[in-house]
Amino acid sequence: MPSYSEPKVYISEPDLKVRVRELAAKINAEYGMQEITAICILKGSIVFFTDLLRNLKMPVVCEFLGMSSYGNHTTSTGEVKVTLDLNEPLIGKHVIVIEDIVDTGLTLSYIIDYLKMKKPSSIKTAALLFKPEALKAQGLKIDYIGFEIPNHFVVGYGLDYAEKMRALPYIGIIEQ
Numbered sequence: 001m002p003s004y005s006e007p008k009v010y011i012s013e014p015d016l017k018v019r020v021r022e023l024a025a026k027i028n029a030e031y032g033m034q035e036i037t038a039i040c041i042l043k044g045s046i047v048f049f050t051d052l053l054r055n056l057k058m059p060v061v062c063e064f065l066g067m068s069s070y071g072n073h074t075t076s077t078g079e080v081k082v083t084l085d086l087n088e089p090l091i092g093k094h095v096i097v098i099e100d101i102v103d104t105g106l107t108l109s110y111i112i113d114y115l116k117m118k119k120p121s122s123i124k125t126a127a128l129l130f131k132p133e134a135l136k137a138q139g140l141k142i143d144y145i146g147f148e149i150p151n152h153f154v155v156g157y158g159l160d161y162a163e164k165m166r167a168l169p170y171i172g173i174i175e176q
């Protein structure tokens with residue numbers, strides 16, 4: 001038996017579906033049929049990434065970037081490292097970084113600086129969840145935000161608690 005209680009539904013599966021479609025519609029409207037390179041930040045963004053992708057109309061090149069900042073803790077360590085690098089050069093590409101959640105924003109800031117060194121034509125950012133109260137990164141711009149949420153630890157829809165609960169179809173809160 002798991003030692004944690006069943007997470008409470010915080011954002012339901014239908015609400016996620018509607019919002020992901022809205023974000024995709026915005027991206028479709030802004031980019032038209034121009035090719036983009038969508039970068040999935042592993043592992044938490046996998047579900048958001050694949051759901052978003054299926055609603056995009058332009059040609060999409062998929063890339064995966066492994067970042068580690070949390071270990072099994074629930075608070076930011078401020079430590080960020082690349083655990084899996086991109087396959088293709090980004091020079092001249094229109095990049096959209098797909099993140100699950102922006103908490104302190106330190107991870108996304110680091111990612112943007114890292115990707116800028118690869119000389120893409122443009123970089124935009126999408127985050128399914130954003131915790132404005134936790135933000136520490138100065139001047140961080142998130143172009144597409146799914147939901148602003150309070151400073152609670154959330155799980156599901158790709159997000160984990162000690163590598164568990166990523167497969168939940170909704171965003172939940174664990175009662176601790």
Ligand code: XMP
Pocket residue numbers: 044069070076099100101102103104105106107108152153154155159160161
């Ligand atoms: P920062 O603080 O750098 O954190 O913006 C971003 C990364 O931290 C993880 N994170 C969470 N993971 N539930 C999770 O499962 C949360 O509530 C949460 N808050 C931050 C996540 O990996 C994100 O990419």
Ligand code: MG
Pocket residue numbers: 041042043044045100101
């Ligand atoms: Mg993540």
